[in-house]
Amino acid sequence: PYQLVLQHSRLRGRQHGPNVCAVQKVIGTNRKYFTNCKQWYQRKICGKSTVISYECCPGYEKVPGEKGCPAALPLSNLYETLGVVGSTTTQLYTDRTEKLRPEMEGPGSFTIFAPSNEAWASLPAVR
Structure with a gap:
């Protein structure tokens, strides 16, 4: 689609x-x-x-x-692309795990749902 x-x-x-x-x-x-x-x-x-x-x-x-x-x-890795497209909050969340960032910086083709910083900010606060 x-x-x-x-x-x-x-x-x-x-x-x-x-x-x-x-x-x-x-x-x-x-x-x-x-x-x-x-x-x-x-x-x-x-x-x-x-x-x-x-x-x-x-x-x-x-x-x-x-x-x-x-x-x-130019093609770059998935982690860098998050910064280019304005999804640095998603980058921060991937940094919280031990294995996700190296996987995203490595070779391969991936498709992920990466909310914009604006989308993350619009979520209600967790209490």
Whole structure:
């Protein structure tokens, strides 16, 4: 499903150059989403109005003087990537275990759910 949603975002962003994705930002928040066709035409996420913006697709970056986002970001290990994508709180939690960080810094391909710092901060305090 993620790849299909990302493909839709790429199709909507291609007029702005290679590797540009269209994202919907929820008005009044910092939240942004890659969306499917149905959400695109409704211009709403969970009933909240959105605006469209165009940015580099995941894994790409802009090059001064070039159209779109032609440069591929260098691959790094999963632990470093958490810092790049703004999930340093998740990094801190992985540091609390003995074996997780070395595993994340090692070779291999992994997919994890890594909440943003904002998501961690919005959780209620444990009493």
